[in-house]
Amino acid sequence: MSDTGGNHNLVDRLVNETGCDRVLASMLLKFTGDDIDGAKRIIEAVPKDIFAVKAKFITQITGYYGALFFCYDEKEKKIKRTMAVIGDGKEIGKFELSLDWREFEQQLYQYAREKKVDAAKIEQLKKLINSREFVEKLSVILKRNRPVNRESLNNILLDELYNIFADTNIALKFEIDMTDVFALNKSLNDSNLFIGDEKKLGEEGDELNSKKESRKNQSLIVLKVDPVLSPVRGIPIKDLEFGDEIQVRITDERDIADYLATLLGGKVDSIRIPIYAKIVDVKELEGDNAGVIVQFGPGIMGMFKIPSDAKVVTRAVAEEEPERITEKNKKDISPFIIIGGIFVVIVLFILLIALT
Numbered sequence: 001m002s003d004t005g006g007n008h009n010l011v012d013r014l015v016n017e018t019g020c021d022r023v024l025a026s027m028l029l030k031f032t033g034d035d036i037d038g039a040k041r042i043i044e045a046v047p048k049d050i051f052a053v054k055a056k057f058i059t060q061i062t063g064y065y066g067a068l069f070f071c072y073d074e075k076e077k078k079i080k081r082t083m084a085v086i087g088d089g090k091e092i093g094k095f096e097l098s099l100d101w102r103e104f105e106q107q108l109y110q111y112a113r114e115k116k117v118d119a120a121k122i123e124q125l126k127k128l129i130n131s132r133e134f135v136e137k138l139s140v141i142l143k144r145n146r147p148v149n150r151e152s153l154n155n156i157l158l159d160e161l162y163n164i165f166a167d168t169n170i171a172l173k174f175e176i177d178m179t180d181v182f183a184l185n186k187s188l189n190d191s192n193l194f195i196g197d198e199k200k201l202g203e204e205g206d207e208l209n210s211k212k213e214s215r216k217n218q219s220l221i222v223l224k225v226d227p228v229l230s231p232v233r234g235i236p237i238k239d240l241e242f243g244d245e246i247q248v249r250i251t252d253e254r255d256i257a258d259y260l261a262t263l264l265g266g267k268v269d270s271i272r273i274p275i276y277a278k279i280v281d282v283k284e285l286e287g288d289n290a291g292v293i294v295q296f297g298p299g300i301m302g303m304f305k306i307p308s309d310a311k312v313v314t315r316a317v318a319e320e321e322p323e324r325i326t327e328k329n330k331k332d333i334s335p336f337i338i339i340g341g342i343f344v345v346i347v348l349f350i351l352l353i354a355l356t
Helices: 008-018 024-029 036-043 090-092 102-114 119-129 131-142 151-162 181-190 255-264 315-332 337-354
Strands: 050-059 065-073 078-087 170-179 221-226 244-250 275-283 289-298 300-307
Touching: 008 024, 008 036, 008 170, 008 221, 024 036, 036 255, 036 300, 050 090, 050 102, 050 151, 050 181, 065 102, 065 119, 078 090, 078 102, 078 119, 078 181, 131 337, 151 170, 221 289, 244 255, 244 300, 244 315, 255 289, 275 300, 300 315
Parallel strands: 221 300
Antiparallel strands: 050 065, 050 170, 065 078, 221 244, 244 275, 275 289, 289 300
16 A cells, blocks of 8 residues: 555654554555554553563673563564673673663663774574574563462573573563564654764674564454344355455443544444444354354454354345335235236226316
8 A cells, every 4th residue: 555645654653653664654544544543552552472582681700791671472472672781891790670771782782882892792682582483482481460479480590690600690680561563663853873883882783783573464453343133144154254344333331442443433423323344363162152253344353252153244144134224115016016017007097187
């Protein structure tokens, strides 16, 4: 989709203010009718499913100081960004873990640009943090909407550090912030730091030059919805496929759901009314149930669970219904009534002539 034309400036503004890519910005602006505040509300409502881990450590015997930052995307189960500084400078130990993750990350880049660091050990640590084995361990510990087992996270981080440093005592502290992919992208836009000396950071070079992640083909918001059932004329949900349109009612009570219901025509005054949504997936669940995902717009999804044989209202059925009723009414009219009506008209016409 092109972002040329009258909304070009709006696309630029949405990209700069939120960190989304231009394609998604164009799609959201079209979806909201160029309502940039509405598009921002949608992006701001995206679940924060990225763990931004800030850590610092000191090796008690060998005398190394280190600070580490990485982002773990719980949804995609991958490391998004990694930055570390390691050296003998005591200033590293003074980095504040209470800082917002953006400030913490920028301080690491600033230090790496201005101070001497151990590039070899930084590269070792970054490779370990990005390894499949470490990510698998993280996936067990870091789960959104569940308390982090800090002891377990501390242990796996220490395990990686002991793989690098020939030390018997390493002191480690860490804190975790929650964020989303758009905030990560926006921090790239806002950053004015550039590490010119790639040797300091290892072969991967400056993380700020990495490609931005796009979620234009992924779900941004998942709403709670209920399907409209029709036991007589409906179609069993198990028989429907990708692209079929069904009637649903948005039941989600969040503010963003209220905005979207109004935008989509699913709310009149204070009442939520049925609207159409396209089926994305129908999955068989335990107990003869089906889990259904529907789509309202770019990244705007709905989800519900019902029995597999439950019948729902589809657009095809709803559009056939008026025609069926019309045909039925035509068939219900007796031909004798029609003939009788014609006869009455003829008699009245004859009487009218006789009176004149």
